[in-house]
Amino acid sequence: MVNRRGMNRVLESAPWAAGKARGAVVCQLGKWKYRPAQDTVTVVEAVTTLLVEAAVADGGTTVSVHLSDQDGQVCILALSHHTDLTTRADDVGGEVLRQITAHRAVTGCGTDAGPDGRRVWAVIEL
Numbered sequence: 230m231v232n233r234r235g236m237n238r239v240l241e242s243a244p245w246a247a248g249k250a251r252g253a254v255v256c257q258l259g260k261w262k263y264r265p266a267q268d269t270v271t272v273v274e275a276v277t278t279l280l281v282e283a284a285v286a287d288g289g290t291t292v293s294v295h296l297s298d299q300d301g302q303v304c305i306l307a308l309s310h311h312t313d314l315t316t317r318a319d320d321v322g323g324e325v326l327r328q329i330t331a332h333r334a335v336t337g338c339g340t341d342a343g344p345d346g347r348r349v350w351a352v353i354e355l
Contacts, residue, residue: 244285254273272334293308304351
């Protein structure tokens, strides 16, 4: 990452991971002096939940959340760390991506699978 701040958190792949990730993301945005409107905070929380729940659903033992910012936007990425995916990322992530793009503050999102697991990400305008 060039010209961006970043944060990473590794969590146990468990039902409570999304809650921990939401708190970490919102807290980090505050540390970076972002003061988004409450409706944008709600979007950040909802999108973080969707991303992490998708990563947890892959069935690995850990998930990680990666956060970066640039020019008033934040990118949130969840990585499943489960490399033995039996379905393609497009098949698994399609519904999640539709739910993410339903939020107006989201300017982009995507998913792919790589050697380190499935990545699901979204960019949100703050």
